[in-house]
Amino acid sequence: MSVAPPFPRLPSLNALRAFEASARLGGFALAAEELRVTPGAVAAQIKNLESEVGAPLFKRNAQGVQLTEIGARALPGFVEAFDRLGEAVQALRQDAAPKRIHIATLPALAQLWLAPRLPALRTAMPGVELSVTAVETPPNLKRVPFDISLFYVDDRRDMSGRITDDEILPVCAPDLAPMMRTPDDLRTMTCLTDAIWADDWTTWAASALSGQAFAPRGPVFSLYAVAVEEALNGAGVLIARRALVARHLEAGTLVAPLGAGVRAPEAISAWALPGLDLTRHRELLKTLRDLR
Structure with missing residues (x-):
C-alpha cells in the first residue's frame, strides 16, 4: 500500500510579493499602490503568510507597521529574488x-x-x-x-x-503681455501655478527679483495641461517649463514678455x-x- 503524506508547499507568490513590497517600501498602503490592490488585501496576504511561517513579520501600531527582527533578516533575500524575477520577466517580454x-x-x-x-x-x-x-x-x-x-x-x-535641460519662465497670452514690463509687475497679476511644480515661482523669483520675497496670487492646478490651457485663455501668467510650452511659444499663442528665464533644477x-x-x-x- 502506497503512502502519500501531505507534501510541503511554498507560500503563495502573492503573499511573498505583499511582504517584500511592504517591507521594502515601509508600509501596507505603499505596497498596495505598487501592487495595484487595496491595503486590506496586502494586510490579509501578510497575515496569511505569518500564519503559514508561524511568526510575526511586522509589528502593528497606530503609526503604521515596522519589521520584526525575523522580517528584517528575511527582507534582503526577497528583494534580491524579486529583483531577479523582474529582470527575467522583462527579458522574456523583450525577447517575445x-x-x-x-x-x-x-x-x-x-x-x-x-x-x-x-x-x-x-x-x-x-x-x-x-x-x-x-x-x-x-x-x-x-x-x-x-x-x-x-x-x-x-x-x-x-x-x-x-x-x-529645461528653463523656467513666466508666459502668458499675447493680450496680457503689455501689462508685464518688469518682474515686479507680477505682484499685481493673476499667477497660474502647477501643484507639482509650485516651487518654480520661487526658483524663478530668486534670480529675476534678486532674492526678494514673492508670493504668487492665483489658482493652482493639479494637471499641468489645464494650467497651460488657462494661460492660453488669458486667465493669468503661468510659470512654465519651456520644453512643455515650446510649441505655443513658436506659434505665438503664448509669449514670454520678460525674456529668457532661469535654468530648471531638473x-x-x-x-x-x-x-x-x-x-x-x-x-x-x-x-x-x-x-x-
Whole structure:
C-alpha cells in the first residue's frame, strides 16, 4: 500500500510579493499602490503568510507597521529574488516582442512633450510599437512592465539618459503681455501655478527679483495641461517649463514678455532597466535627442 503524506508547499507568490513590497517600501498602503490592490488585501496576504511561517513579520501600531527582527533578516533575500524575477520577466517580454516599447512618463511630459514627437518617432523607428502610460512618479522598472522611464531628474545627477535641460519662465497670452514690463509687475497679476511644480515661482523669483520675497496670487492646478490651457485663455501668467510650452511659444499663442528665464533644477531624462539588451532603447533615446 502506497503512502502519500501531505507534501510541503511554498507560500503563495502573492503573499511573498505583499511582504517584500511592504517591507521594502515601509508600509501596507505603499505596497498596495505598487501592487495595484487595496491595503486590506496586502494586510490579509501578510497575515496569511505569518500564519503559514508561524511568526510575526511586522509589528502593528497606530503609526503604521515596522519589521520584526525575523522580517528584517528575511527582507534582503526577497528583494534580491524579486529583483531577479523582474529582470527575467522583462527579458522574456523583450525577447517575445523586440519591436514593442512601453514608456512610463509624467502626465505633463506625455501630453505636451512626448505626444507631439510620436509621429516623428514612428517615422524614425519604423515597425516599432510605442505605448505610453502617464504616471506621477518614476516606476520601479524591476517591478512593473515598462521598458523606459521618461521624467524630470535632478540635473546634478550624472544621467547618461539625459535628453535636454529645461528653463523656467513666466508666459502668458499675447493680450496680457503689455501689462508685464518688469518682474515686479507680477505682484499685481493673476499667477497660474502647477501643484507639482509650485516651487518654480520661487526658483524663478530668486534670480529675476534678486532674492526678494514673492508670493504668487492665483489658482493652482493639479494637471499641468489645464494650467497651460488657462494661460492660453488669458486667465493669468503661468510659470512654465519651456520644453512643455515650446510649441505655443513658436506659434505665438503664448509669449514670454520678460525674456529668457532661469535654468530648471531638473533635466528631462530617460532610462531603462540595466542588464537588458538596450539596443532599441538607445535608438529611442538618440531619436528623442535629435527631435528636441
